[in-house]
Amino acid sequence: MPDIPQTxxxxxxxxxxxxxxxxxxxxxSVVALDGIDIxxxxxEFVAILGPSGCGKSTVLRLVAGLETATSGTVHIExxxxxxxxxxxxxxxxxxxxxxxxxLSVSDNVALPFRVARKPVARDTIAxxxxxVGLSGFENARPSQLSGGxxxxxSIARALALDPDVLLLDEPFGxxxxxxxxxMNIELQRIWSARTLTTVLVTxxxxxxxxxxxxxxxxxxRPGRVLRDVAVPFARPRTPEALRTAQFHAMVDDLTRALEPxx
Amino acid sequence: MxxxxxxxxxxxxxxxxxxxxxxxVTLGDLNSIVLPAPLPVLADVVTHPALYLTNAAQxxxxxxxxxxxxxxxxxxxxxxxxxxxxxAGLLTPLGLIFSSVPIVALIPILARVxxxxxxxxxxIVAVSAFFPTFVFTGAGLRDxxxxxxxLFKVLGATPWGRLRHLVLPATVPNVMISLRLTVPEGVLAAxxxxxxxxxxGLGFMFREAASRFAMERALGTSLVVTLAAVLFFTLxxxxxxxxxxxxx
Amino acid sequence: MAGLTSLPTRLRRLKxxxxxxxxxxxxxxxxxxxxxxxxxxxxAGLTWPPLSVVIGYLVDPDHHRLLTRAASTTLRAVALGYLxxxxxxxxxxxAVRLFRPARAGIDTFVALIHVTPAIALAPVxxxxxxxxxxPVAICALAVTYLIYVAATSGLDGAKRHHIDLFAVMGAxxxxxxxxxxxxxxLPAIASGLKLAIPVAFMGTIVGEWFGAARGLGLLMVSGMQxxxxxxxxxxxxxxxxxxxxxxxxxxxxxxxxERRFA
Ligand SMILES: Nc1ncnc2c1ncn2[C@@H]1O[C@H](COP(=O)(O)OP(=O)(O)OP(=O)(O)O)[C@@H](O)[C@H]1O
Ligand SMILES: [Mg+2]
Numbered sequence: 001m002p003d004i005p006q007t008x009x010x011x012x013x014x015x016x017x018x019x020x021x022x023x024x025x026x027x028x029s030v031v032a033l034d035g036i037d038i039x040x041x042x043x044e045f046v047a048i049l050g051p052s053g054c055g056k057s058t059v060l061r062l063v064a065g066l067e068t069a070t071s072g073t074v075h076i077e078x079x080x081x082x083x084x085x086x087x088x089x090x091x092x093x094x095x096x097x098x099x100x101x102x103l104s105v106s107d108n109v110a111l112p113f114r115v116a117r118k119p120v121a122r123d124t125i126a127x128x129x130x131x132v133g134l135s136g137f138e139n140a141r142p143s144q145l146s147g148g149x150x151x152x153x154s155i156a157r158a159l160a161l162d163p164d165v166l167l168l169d170e171p172f173g174x175x176x177x178x179x180x181x182x183m184n185i186e187l188q189r190i191w192s193a194r195t196l197t198t199v200l201v202t203x204x205x206x207x208x209x210x211x212x213x214x215x216x217x218x219x220x221r222p223g224r225v226l227r228d229v230a231v232p233f234a235r236p237r238t239p240e241a242l243r244t245a246q247f248h249a250m251v252d253d254l255t256r257a258l259e260p261x262x
Numbered sequence: 263m264x265x266x267x268x269x270x271x272x273x274x275x276x277x278x279x280x281x282x283x284x285x286x287v288t289l290g291d292l293n294s295i296v297l298p299a300p301l302p303v304l305a306d307v308v309t310h311p312a313l314y315l316t317n318a319a320q321x322x323x324x325x326x327x328x329x330x331x332x333x334x335x336x337x338x339x340x341x342x343x344x345x346x347x348x349x350a351g352l353l354t355p356l357g358l359i360f361s362s363v364p365i366v367a368l369i370p371i372l373a374r375v376x377x378x379x380x381x382x383x384x385x386i387v388a389v390s391a392f393f394p395t396f397v398f399t400g401a402g403l404r405d406x407x408x409x410x411x412x413l414f415k416v417l418g419a420t421p422w423g424r425l426r427h428l429v430l431p432a433t434v435p436n437v438m439i440s441l442r443l444t445v446p447e448g449v450l451a452a453x454x455x456x457x458x459x460x461x462x463g464l465g466f467m468f469r470e471a472a473s474r475f476a477m478e479r480a481l482g483t484s485l486v487v488t489l490a491a492v493l494f495f496t497l498x499x500x501x502x503x504x505x506x507x508x509x510x
Numbered sequence: 511m512a513g514l515t516s517l518p519t520r521l522r523r524l525k526x527x528x529x530x531x532x533x534x535x536x537x538x539x540x541x542x543x544x545x546x547x548x549x550x551x552x553x554a555g556l557t558w559p560p561l562s563v564v565i566g567y568l569v570d571p572d573h574h575r576l577l578t579r580a581a582s583t584t585l586r587a588v589a590l591g592y593l594x595x596x597x598x599x600x601x602x603x604x605a606v607r608l609f610r611p612a613r614a615g616i617d618t619f620v621a622l623i624h625v626t627p628a629i630a631l632a633p634v635x636x637x638x639x640x641x642x643x644x645p646v647a648i649c650a651l652a653v654t655y656l657i658y659v660a661a662t663s664g665l666d667g668a669k670r671h672h673i674d675l676f677a678v679m680g681a682x683x684x685x686x687x688x689x690x691x692x693x694x695x696l697p698a699i700a701s702g703l704k705l706a707i708p709v710a711f712m713g714t715i716v717g718e719w720f721g722a723a724r725g726l727g728l729l730m731v732s733g734m735q736x737x738x739x740x741x742x743x744x745x746x747x748x749x750x751x752x753x754x755x756x757x758x759x760x761x762x763x764x765x766x767x768e769r770r771f772a
Contacts (some may be wrong), residue, residue: 064678085680093676098671102693102771167678223538224526271611275619298635341621351533356541363750364712370734371746374557380687450627454716457629458731465629472633474722483628488622495625 010077011166012197013040013063014255019222020058020222032058034222036072043195046213051258056201057095060169063199064092076165082167088116091163093171095201097150099142105129105153106138112160128156131186144241147174152183159190166198172207183240185208192236204252209247210237217257227257298478306478307485313467314486321464322490323431324380326339328387329444335388336395337437343396344403345421345427354400356442361393365447366454373459381464390451402436436488438502445498449491464490528590531707559740564747567740576729581748584645584726586715591649592710596703598650599657607665607687617662623758624655628713645717645725654714655708693771700767704760709755 020033033055040046048056061067061119062074065081074168076084085089091112099108099218108127115122133154155171172180184207191198191211202208209231217227231250233241239245270277280300287299307314343350367385376382406428414424456465464487471479542561547553549560567573602620606613622629628648635644668691676686718727726749733742 061674064674066674066677085678086678090678090680094671094674096671097674100670100672100690100693111689112679115676115679115685256585270615272614272618274615276622277616279619348533352537352540355534355537356568359538359754362708363716363753364708365713367715367730367746367749369740370730374734374737374739374742375554441576446625446627450629450716453627453629454719458719458734468629468633477633477637478635484626484633487630488626491625491627491630492622 002236008055008185010042011039012042012044012077013038013199014075015039015059015062015072016068018062018069018074019071019072020055020062020067028122031222033069034060034224036223036225038216038225040199041196042197045191045198045200045201045211045213047200047212048218049202049208049215049258050223050226051220051260052203054218056218058223059218060137060167060201062198063165064090064167068260070074081230089164090167091158091161091165092167093151093154093158095169095173095245096146097154098143098164099150099154099157101142104139104141104216105134105145108142108153109156111157116161118161124155125160128159131159131190132156132183148176148179149168151175155183157185162194162196163168164196166196167200170201170203173203180204180207185239187211188235188237205251205258206242208241208254209233209250215254217254229254265312281387289348298481302343302478302483303481306482310482314482317462317464317467318486318490320447320462321382321449321452321456321487322494324383324456324463325387325449328384328452329391329441329448331384332388332391332448333395333437333441333444336392336440337399337433339392340399340403341425341429341433343400345425349468350400353396357393357396357400361397365390365393366451367449369455369458373455378459380460383452385461386455387448389452391440391444394444394447398440398443399433399436403432406432435502438498438505442495442498442502443495446491449487453487453489532551534637538771539689555674557739558629559743563740564743567744568748570609573741573744577744577748578730579726580745581752582728583722583724584596584711584749585752587645587714587717587725588649588710590705591646591714592653594646594648595653595710595731596657596706599654599700599702600661602611602654603661603665605660607691613662616658628652628716629720632717637718640723644720645714645722645727648717648720649710652709656706656709657699657702659699664698664702665691666701667698668694697764697768698769700708700760700764704757704764707754707757707760715749 015036015038018036019031021029021031023029026097032106036059037071038046038059048059050056058067062069063076063081065085068074074081099105100111103111106129107123109128110120124133125140129135132155134152134156137149142153145153146153149172158166158168162223169179172183175183183194188211200211212231215227215229215231216225217229218224219226220233229250233247284433339353343353367459368389372386372389373382376385414428419427452463453465453468456463457469458465460466464483468480468483468487471477471483515517527576546561549558549563552558602616606616629652631648631651632644635647639647672690672694673686676690678737682687714725715730718725719731722728726745729745730742732738733745
């Protein structure tokens with residue numbers, strides 16, 4: 001864990017009693033989130049785990065400013081998330097890669113520069129493309145890539161402007177176990193080079209334990225925070241850390257927490 | 263008041279057109295041979311109900327008969343093409359060609375070949391509806407969900423069984439869409455045919471009025487033609503939605 | 511990477527495409543044969559000439575002056591009406607995109623124009639303009655509808671996840687328009703431009719029937735009224751073929767745009 005005392009750290013992301021209800025076409029509404037309290041420190045890496053449909057993506061969309069809470073508040077650095085977006089300081093990779101089909105890989109990665117009207121840093125883009133292992137595919141179009149390659153390209157795009165807050169919604173969902181492991185190691189390396197506040201939604205307990213400082217476990221209908229677990233492993237974490245008894249104990253514990261309450 | 267706002271937001275452009283028309287005629291002080299104002303046009307329609315109604319009824323009947331024949335034939339040939347690879351291969355390109363050319367150009371030919379007759383108008387409308395229906399319905403049949411076709415094969419359905427329980431039901435919504443798509447062109451074809459060779463109907467009325475510069479009559483006919491076309495289109499659209507609601 | 515397909519692959523493709531086209535060519539061949547036979551055996555009376563007679567009329571140098579004069583008049587009207595109609599359609603689509611409250615009213619208006627049989631508008635045009643301009647006006651009006659519908663639905667076609675992405679990147683409205691909605695709309699606009707070709711011919715011919723001084727539409731009507739059967743059929747064939755060729759060309763453009771932007 002970072003050895004900075006917690007009190008000195010500024011709060012980056014704060015959800016206070018945040019709730020979200022979606023209006024349905026038939027006039028009713030579904031409560032997707034109810035009374036969510038999450039506080040994320042600057043530079044912290046938080047993973048969100050939970051069964052499908054429990055509202056993980058909705059939490060992320062609230063933090064990204066794509067939805068507004070129907071109750072409670074959501075703040076990034078004390079301000080509305082949309083303000084951060086307007087200053088081009090959010091990086092996001094969606095569950096769905098959301099690459100523009102008419103742009104090449106490098107143009108897709110360069111898109112945040114164009115939107116922020118900053119000169120396109122070609123070397124940064126080349127470095128990011130190499131980082132996600134897509135060198136040689138700079139000029140390929142998304143339709144010529146595999147599902148996993150597209151997701152990697154969208155991660156490179158999320159990192160393009162060196163954002164303050166990185167939001168990742170199951171970015172490795174379409175990857176095989178080996179590539180996924182590799183991407184986890186890469187992501188940890190990026191993260192150790194420059195600690196940036198990160199929220200990662202994932203279905204993989206191992207991935208959450210390997211990458212995160214803290215894990216938030218959610219339950220569904222309505223979405224609530226079930227547990228908030230600190231990850232005790234020292235950094236940098238090596239693949240060997242995944243084989244310790246403590247690691248396995250935590251995997252078992254969290255997996256049990258994810259199982260539906262009977 | 264709270265009904266007025268949605269109404270205005272939908273129809274402001276149409277209302278604006280009428281207002282501009284009226285203002286232009288009154289402010290420009292045009293005489294009625296050049297351009298009559300909206301009200302006299304309306305008055306001509308209202309004071310000659312029998313004339314307008316009989317001609318409108320005739321045009322609408324021929325258009326309806328033609329569209330119905332064309333759509334049904336188109337769907338029938340599409341099913342034939344579904345049943346036979348050979349037929350599909352031979353007919354589909356012709357259908358594509360004919361549905362992508364200006365079909366109204368065929369009106370003078372059909373008029374000459376079939377004779378100046380009201381049944382020719384029906385035939386012209388039918389031809390204009392036939393090709394789009396054939397192409398559209400045929401594409402729908404080729405696009406049947408793979409799994410259902412496989413299901414029928416696994417169930418050991420006979421070709422006749424597949425036709426009855428799979429193809430015919432799948433055709434119905436496509437036929438309704440074709441109907442909606444072909445109605446405007448069908449009405450246009452009917453009026454054009456009457457305009458070129460008819461002795462009655464709105465198209466003929468129209469040519470007659472325009473040739474003697476009776477602008478109130480000509481514009482009145484335009485108005486009735488437009489109303490008839492909108493009515494047809496709305497009915498076809500409603501029917502399509504009703505069928506779609508029951509079919510899915 | 512692509513483009514270097516091996517010779518056997520190419521030969522195989524060629525064979526396959528021939529096999530696919532064979533029934534189409536046979537179908538068209540049978541159609542022409544039927545036309546010829548019906549004509550030579552007078553199966554449909556004297557007003558159905560054999561195909562060879564119609565082609566003979568078209569290639570006969572004696573008729574070239576008449577035909578080129580009519581065809582060039584009609585083509586000029588088609589081109590002008592097509593360009594004006596496409597321009598107005600695109601302009602209206604952009605205008606209602608910029609000012610959304612106007613959308614519903616323009617939608618109704620344009621739909622009304624579409625449903626209204628083109629000829630019903632002729633008296634208005636007769637008042638407003640010189641009769642030689644009527645074909646252009648009716649053509650433009652018919653094209654406007656198609657392009658407006660294609661462009662508005664194309665501009666509406668941006669995917670939800672792409673819109674979200676632009677929101678998170680802090681894109682301004684015009685950036686979203688230029689970088690996302692414009693490229694998304696291009697394939698739809700291209701296919702609208704293709705479908706507008708026969709519609710443009712239709713509008714022009716209808717306009718000519720209403721009283722132009724020359725043009726292919728006029729040849730048709732006078733051929734019909736004066737029993738100049740080969741001329742009637744030749745004018746129709748020429749119109750149809752021209753429209754078909756332009757349609758095919760626009761189909762190529764559509765395919766190129768599709769490949770580039772989708
Ligand atoms: N736009 C919406 N309209 C209505 N309901 C919605 C909407 N978005 C999400 N929901 C509802 O909110 C709940 C949470 O959805 P969410 O997408 O956040 O789940 P999730 O935890 O990300 O699931 P998964 O792991 O499958 O991605 C679901 O019950 C869903 O039906
Ligand atoms: Mg999700």
